[in-house]
Amino acid sequence: MPGKQRGSTFSQLRLCLCFLMYCWVLADPVCGYFLKNCTIRGNLSDPSNMKVLCYNRNLEVIPIAIPRKVSNLDLAMNKVSKIEKLDFKGLSNLKILNMPRTQISQVENGALGYLEALQVLGLAHNRLTTLSDYLFQGLANLSLLHLDNNLIATISSSSFQTLSSLKTVNLTKNNLYNMKEVQPIVQLPHLQELYIGSNRFTSFQSQEISNTSIELRLLDLSRNPLGVFRITADVLPYLEVLDIAYCGQLGRMEWDVLNRSFLSNVNRLNLSGIEMSFKRMGMVLQTVNSSLVHLRMQDLLNGSRLKVKAVQISPILQDSHNSFFSTIKSPTCVFQDLKELWILKLGSNKILTLNDAFMNGLHKLETLNLAGNKLSSIRKGEFKSLTSLKTLLLYDNQIASMEDGAFEGLVNLTELNLDPPPFSHLTSLENLRIFSQRHKGLSHLPINFLEGLKSLLSFQAGSLNIKDLHRNTFIHTPRLWFLDISKNEFTALTPKLFRPIPRLNSLYLSKARIQSLDFLIAANLSRVTFLQVSKNDITVVNETVLQSLPALTYLDMQDNPFTCGCSDAWFVQWMESDNQTQVVGAGEFTCNYPADLKDTKLLDVELQFCTVDLGLYCYISTTCLVLLTLVASFAYHFLKWHVIFGYYLFLAFLYDTKQRNKLTPHGCQYDAFISYNAHDKPWVLRELLPELEGKQVWKLCLHHRDFQPGKRIIDNIMDGIYGSRKTICVISHRYLESEKLVKRRTYLSWPRAGEQTGVFWQQLRLALETKDDLISQPLGC
Numbered sequence: 001m002p003g004k005q006r007g008s009t010f011s012q013l014r015l016c017l018c019f020l021m022y023c024w025v026l027a028d029p030v031c032g033y034f035l036k037n038c039t040i041r042g043n044l045s046d047p048s049n050m051k052v053l054c055y056n057r058n059l060e061v062i063p064i065a066i067p068r069k070v071s072n073l074d075l076a077m078n079k080v081s082k083i084e085k086l087d088f089k090g091l092s093n094l095k096i097l098n099m100p101r102t103q104i105s106q107v108e109n110g111a112l113g114y115l116e117a118l119q120v121l122g123l124a125h126n127r128l129t130t131l132s133d134y135l136f137q138g139l140a141n142l143s144l145l146h147l148d149n150n151l152i153a154t155i156s157s158s159s160f161q162t163l164s165s166l167k168t169v170n171l172t173k174n175n176l177y178n179m180k181e182v183q184p185i186v187q188l189p190h191l192q193e194l195y196i197g198s199n200r201f202t203s204f205q206s207q208e209i210s211n212t213s214i215e216l217r218l219l220d221l222s223r224n225p226l227g228v229f230r231i232t233a234d235v236l237p238y239l240e241v242l243d244i245a246y247c248g249q250l251g252r253m254e255w256d257v258l259n260r261s262f263l264s265n266v267n268r269l270n271l272s273g274i275e276m277s278f279k280r281m282g283m284v285l286q287t288v289n290s291s292l293v294h295l296r297m298q299d300l301l302n303g304s305r306l307k308v309k310a311v312q313i314s315p316i317l318q319d320s321h322n323s324f325f326s327t328i329k330s331p332t333c334v335f336q337d338l339k340e341l342w343i344l345k346l347g348s349n350k351i352l353t354l355n356d357a358f359m360n361g362l363h364k365l366e367t368l369n370l371a372g373n374k375l376s377s378i379r380k381g382e383f384k385s386l387t388s389l390k391t392l393l394l395y396d397n398q399i400a401s402m403e404d405g406a407f408e409g410l411v412n413l414t415e416l417n418l419d420p421p422p423f424s425h426l427t428s429l430e431n432l433r434i435f436s437q438r439h440k441g442l443s444h445l446p447i448n449f450l451e452g453l454k455s456l457l458s459f460q461a462g463s464l465n466i467k468d469l470h471r472n473t474f475i476h477t478p479r480l481w482f483l484d485i486s487k488n489e490f491t492a493l494t495p496k497l498f499r500p501i502p503r504l505n506s507l508y509l510s511k512a513r514i515q516s517l518d519f520l521i522a523a524n525l526s527r528v529t530f531l532q533v534s535k536n537d538i539t540v541v542n543e544t545v546l547q548s549l550p551a552l553t554y555l556d557m558q559d560n561p562f563t564c565g566c567s568d569a570w571f572v573q574w575m576e577s578d579n580q581t582q583v584v585g586a587g588e589f590t591c592n593y594p595a596d597l598k599d600t601k602l603l604d605v606e607l608q609f610c611t612v613d614l615g616l617y618c619y620i621s622t623t624c625l626v627l628l629t630l631v632a633s634f635a636y637h638f639l640k641w642h643v644i645f646g647y648y649l650f651l652a653f654l655y656d657t658k659q660r661n662k663l664t665p666h667g668c669q670y671d672a673f674i675s676y677n678a679h680d681k682p683w684v685l686r687e688l689l690p691e692l693e694g695k696q697v698w699k700l701c702l703h704h705r706d707f708q709p710g711k712r713i714i715d716n717i718m719d720g721i722y723g724s725r726k727t728i729c730v731i732s733h734r735y736l737e738s739e740k741l742v743k744r745r746t747y748l749s750w751p752r753a754g755e756q757t758g759v760f761w762q763q764l765r766l767a768l769e770t771k772d773d774l775i776s777q778p779l780g781c
């Protein structure tokens with residue numbers, strides 16, 4: 001059986017078989033029979049291209065019958081734990097040996113020495129722990145060595161000695177911890193690229209690797225716990241690429257480059273993930289300021305630890321052939337964690353693309369200065385996470401294309417400065433109409449959008465979703481005559497916007513969410529003859545507004561939600577009386593408020609009473625007051641007693657009404673209430689009382705006798721009167737102070753001295769016996 005497999009325990013036999021097979025192969029070099037687990041590719045008579053592919057075959061040993069002229073041998077992904085000394089004997093034509101993921105933990109001394117033409121050796125993802133003295137002996141033409149993802153902790157000082165052609169070594173992801181280990185590597189005369197990232201180095205000190213200048217062009221130290229990065233001598237004069245991303249212990253790293261010129265050739269620098277103050281970063285960047293082309297600073301500042309308010313990265317580079325930031329790299333990164341940041345100035349940095357840097361984070365950013373860079377396009381949603389942004393400066397760039405939705409998300413933007421002004425050279429342009437296609441989602445027209453258009457007469461910018469126009473928008477177009485900014489999203493406009501265009505004649509502002517025309521008052525639009533503000537949210541028209549438009553001849557205010565109250569009265573009156581301005585569709589203006597007038601025509605609403613002016617009200621009320629005062633004075637002077645009597649009568653009337661409601665009808669307590677003057681008391685006691693109570697047996701109410709002590713006098717009088725069927729007034733001369741009042745009533749006269757009193761008493765009895773009131777009206781039970 002033509003052996004193809006060798007048990008590791010039968011090495012003697014194996015050697016023997018190996019020899020036999022070798023002879024066989026020589027006899028028939030094209031035959032692949034012995035390599036049935038490998039594939040031979042290429043023109044076998046042209047060995048420079050012959051490939052033997054044995055990857056992923058579960059091989060535990062290296063096949064022995066490999067054609068000697070093979071130039072490329074791939075043994076990846078097998079289970080060869082050890083490379084034996086003679087495994088590659090005779091493969092003197094081999095240029096590429098690829099053995100990653102082959103579980104190699106051991107390589108016998110000199111095993112690779114036969115591969116004198118080898119240029120690329122791939123030993124990544126194996127289990128090597130040590131690179132011994134003679135490991136690479138004889139590989140004089142080796143230029144690329146992959147040793148990444150091993151367990152290498154020590155490198156013998158002479159292991160790389162003979163690798164005089166070596167250019168690139170990848171030792172990423174090993175267990176190296178001492179920089180001295182790589183010293184033999186960096187000393188190689190042609191070494192250009194050294195990848196020693198993801199090891200365990202705690203410091204990088206130039207003197208540990210060399211005291212003289214070395215050829216190295218690329219040094220990848222990323223993801224090492226470097227506490228120190230120190231260069232004390234000019235040992236890396238050719239270094240162009242330096243990657244120290246994610247180095248640092250707990251994010252911190254001491255950066256100590258003694259002389260700024262030491263890294264003067266570095267053009268690519270990765271400083272991602274290193275926590276550094278901006279001052280310190282500025283110092284770091286200054287050491288590379290003359291050459292840097294590409295800077296990557298992902299995860300630079302950890303926002304959760306650092307509350308940065310403002311960042312200014314000024315141009316470090318003056319040299320116009322290079323650029324400082326050619327690109328702001330990867331979004332999630334540079335600025336995303338700066339949660340508190342509200343000012344970011346990146347002006348004059350020669351940034352070429354934004355590269356999604358503002359698609360996430362920075363929700364508090366209010367000012368972003370990107371002026372003076374080399375941006376050539378703004379892509380869709382480039383700023384979409386900057387919802388608080390108010391000022392965006394983009395002037396002095398080379399923006400040639402702007403995608404739809406380029407400014408999407410900038411809901412709070414009030415100032416956008418774009419450059420170059422798109423029309424700056426069109427100094428003779430008279431009519432400009434911009435369409436919605438290109439500027440869809442543009443919420444703010446760039447301030448300098450119209451710059452240079454000094455002849456512009458007509459500007460139409462409808463349907464653009466513009467939310468705000470900066471007050472300087474029209475400063476470049478003093479001759480503007482016709483302006484159509486309908487169908488936008490303004491809610492308010494500033495009067496200052498119109499001041500630079502005093503010649504404006506026609507203004508179209510329909511369907512623009514305008515709520516008030518008050519901005520026109522101070523806008524100085526004395527020449528406007530045509531104003532269209534239909535389909536807005538205007539509820540009231542201020543008189544001053546129309547006064548500020550003296551030339552107006554055409555006004556279109558259709559489809560506004562008028563408040564049909566007195567606030568619109570003036571407007572209605574004006575519409576009906578003004579003979580200069582045609583108000584289009586005035587008859588169709590409808591009310592929106594109040595609810596009961598909804599959909600009523602404004603002109604049908606009765607608002608005349610609103611127009612009665614205040615002066616008239618004042619005149620009328622003052623006149624009334626004066627007349628009233630006069631009447632009152634006259635009445636008091638000439639009708640004093642009538643007034644007083646009237647007053648008491650009124651009081652009594654009120655009391656009566658009250659009493660009638662209060663008291664339930666009951667029998668009267670007295671037959672008569674006697675009203676008399678104190679001076680007449682003797683007569684009452686002597687004459688009246690004995691006659692009426694004694695002889696005629698009437699029950700009388702006398703104040704001195706029947707009034708309840710402690711009760712208010714007025715109440716006693718009232719109760720007395722109400723408790724009596726009749727009231728008898730004893731009227732003497734004194735009583736007759738009020739004679740005018742009683743003379744209209746029938747009364748009984750007390751006979752003069754010497755005359756008979758019989759008739760008097762008789763008449764009095766008759767009066768008391770009558771049912772109807774005689775003299776007590778309106779009082780009595």
Ligand SMILES: *[C@@H]1O[C@H](CO)[C@@H](O)[C@H](O)[C@H]1NC(C)=O
Pocket residue numbers: 043044045046
């Ligand atoms: C193989 O290479 C030889 C010499 O270069 C050439 O003559 C021959 O045609 C090639 N054969 C194939 C199949 O390419």
Ligand SMILES: *[C@@H]1O[C@H](CO)[C@@H](O)[C@H](O)[C@H]1NC(C)=O
Pocket residue numbers: 004005036037057058059060
């Ligand atoms: C060669 O391949 C066969 C099947 O493809 C497999 O059984 C055998 O183990 C392989 N030989 C080696 C040496 O791995």
Ligand SMILES: *[C@@H]1O[C@H](CO)[C@@H](O)[C@H](O)[C@H]1NC(C)=O
Pocket residue numbers: 116117140141
């Ligand atoms: C090594 O490379 C050099 C230059 O490329 C070449 O001249 C030389 O023949 C190579 N040595 C072998 C053994 O292939």
Ligand SMILES: *[C@@H]1O[C@H](CO)[C@@H](O)[C@H](O)[C@H]1NC(C)=O
Pocket residue numbers: 124148149170171172173195
């Ligand atoms: C070095 O090794 C790392 C880790 O395997 C790999 O990601 C990187 O691409 C390699 N670099 C080169 C230049 O081979």
Ligand SMILES: *[C@@H]1O[C@H](CO)[C@@H](O)[C@H](O)[C@H]1NC(C)=O
Pocket residue numbers: 183207208209210211
């Ligand atoms: C460089 O010089 C310092 C002090 O002179 C010495 O300690 C160090 O070993 C030297 N480094 C190398 C790589 O020779």
Ligand SMILES: *[C@@H]1O[C@H](CO)[C@@H](O)[C@H](O)[C@H]1NC(C)=O
Pocket residue numbers: 234258259260261262
């Ligand atoms: C820095 O290095 C340059 C060139 O190597 C040298 O001319 C200069 O004097 C050095 N400066 C300092 C401060 O050492």
Ligand SMILES: *[C@@H]1O[C@H](CO)[C@@H](O)[C@H](O)[C@H]1NC(C)=O
Pocket residue numbers: 222223243245246268269270272294295296
């Ligand atoms: C550092 O940046 C370079 C590009 O400049 C990139 O190729 C490299 O992968 C980055 N390093 C790390 C660790 O991300």
Ligand SMILES: *[C@@H]1O[C@H](CO)[C@@H](O)[C@H](O)[C@H]1NC(C)=O
Pocket residue numbers: 286289290316317318319
């Ligand atoms: C680099 O920075 C140094 C120090 O700030 C400065 O003197 C030098 O002019 C800068 N070089 C360039 C090319 O800007």
Ligand SMILES: *[C@@H]1O[C@H](CO)[C@@H](O)[C@H](O)[C@H]1NC(C)=O
Pocket residue numbers: 251273299302303304305
């Ligand atoms: C940022 O800080 C958070 C919490 O302090 C931490 O979990 C995260 O790993 C840090 N990121 C970097 C890149 O240092």
Ligand SMILES: *[C@@H]1O[C@H](CO)[C@@H](O)[C@H](O)[C@H]1NC(C)=O
Pocket residue numbers: 387388411412
């Ligand atoms: C816009 O700004 C206002 C006040 O400055 C703020 O209240 C609002 O939240 C902002 N909008 C967004 C989307 O950030």
Ligand SMILES: *[C@@H]1O[C@H](CO)[C@@H](O)[C@H](O)[C@H]1NC(C)=O
Pocket residue numbers: 518521542543544545567
């Ligand atoms: C009209 O506008 C003027 C000036 O802004 C203001 O003083 C006045 O109160 C307004 N009138 C009404 C009724 O709103």
Ligand SMILES: *[C@@H]1O[C@H](CO)[C@@H](O)[C@H](O)[C@H]1NC(C)=O
Pocket residue numbers: 579580
């Ligand atoms: C317009 O009305 C004014 C007074 O309101 C009057 O003086 C003027 O003559 C009228 N003009 C015309 C053309 O009727």
